[in-house]
Amino acid sequence: MRQLRTLNDLTLPELQTLLTKADKDAKSSYWKKTEQPIVANMFYEPSTRTKCSFEMAEKQLGIDIISFDVSHSSVQKGESLYDTAKTMEALGCQALIIRHPEKKYFQQLDGLTIPVINAGDGAGDHPTQSLLDLLTIKQEFQRFESLHVVICGDIRHSRVAHTNGQILEKLGAKVSYSGPLEWMDPDLKEDQYLTMDEAVEQADVLMLLRIQNERHDGQGGYTKETYHKQYGLTVAREKQMKKHSIIMHPAPINRDVEIADELVECARSRIFKQMKNGVHVRKAVLAHVLNLKGEKRYDDVI
Template structure:
């Protein structure tokens, strides 16, 4: 069975380091006038998204095309799933068309693991429920590595992940990735927005730690996943946990401000990110292509095919 990328924990610290090293090469490819190599020519990558996505879906499609892979997009709303076909039958049908990798997003925790058991193709988890989003964590690490010149590791890096951690697969994956590489991660949230099993470093007082941070990682309120009111209201949330102008002024000069998107402006960020010297939110989007190229190449490629696209 082909290798897959389902979670940061399964990838491990060595795997994280390998992907980040590969991403350096892919970032160089993306800076070329013609950002394309034949590394995955003849391979087919199929996107299967059961939840809405802009950044992740387009990023994976762009990454596959820049590696010269063929791409397929499965439209759930126009599929036989609407006629009662099971997910297993759907995956097996698509796999029979000659797919080498599935990129899957699903609202149910664990769905990518099920898919991995139904096909010999590689499976990449593009987000499952509240559980995991490994490529977002990898692109976040690559962004920090590049912006703060942390090629040697993240030992001593002070990170605060702020907001709706309870419903955030990004928070879980980034925490796992940062900790695997030696960072000191603190979750900052009201108790109502924490999961049942909390991280060992947790606080509800952002103002107590903001001046000591190297990275301020903000999450949006995932209202679509909430079945009850978990905070008094957006104004109260911003007052305690949002990045206001006053809090932005207290950040260290080198501190990075990050967000996985989409941003709820005026809630978790009450200032224009473009005016923050440490904001790397657009760089996260750009780096997502290089990192997802690295993931696809790691699963499907070989050094000989990558070198074919290197100019002499």
């Protein structure tokens, strides 16, 4: 695996290997510290969990970090993404982690000789978020086949919905969607849409999304109260979920909008477990891309 731009860069065996290694790291630190590679973290959009968990993963792997601040860079003078990335390469970085508002921004970077890890491209893909979501589901159910995953919310504008929907279907899960009809993907099949009341009754995994207001050109159309009542996971709706069902959310969370405040840390919520898994998954991705080695005591189970 040379790049990680979308999960389509991975074969299913490579995907399963990443999840297995990340799970081993979750149970006991798997990766050996090596000589110090240098990686540049280039975030053109705000980020808390993705940026910080990449930094935590890098520190735990012994990787030196070049922190790139867009607001104090030559981007403000008109420098292109390609020229900025080539600069990082020329300075000695061995990989780039990039979040950018432009969908498929990585197509501009084919002239690089170092790997690019996609930390989110507009409303396109978010492969490491999807990997941590998959790891969380795998830890819970030990399978993907025949699980019913319902993704709820602002589907059209969500890179998480796009990436997760595709890969979960490849892995054998049934994927349905819920939320405002005007925010559904236009390619959605009619039998994939559920009302929120149907979603909570049918889902094994209820994956909630925030409203992507920054991609709506200022036209959200719902008050917080209205959205929560019509499309949110209310306390009453949570009571209708299956006993074994879990709640997921990529965060940031808008409490009392897509999910009731008291449900964020309820017994069936895996939201903060997802965040913890983000470090393990990003360590696995970085180690794969940089060809780092794991502890030999785990080799027989990989």
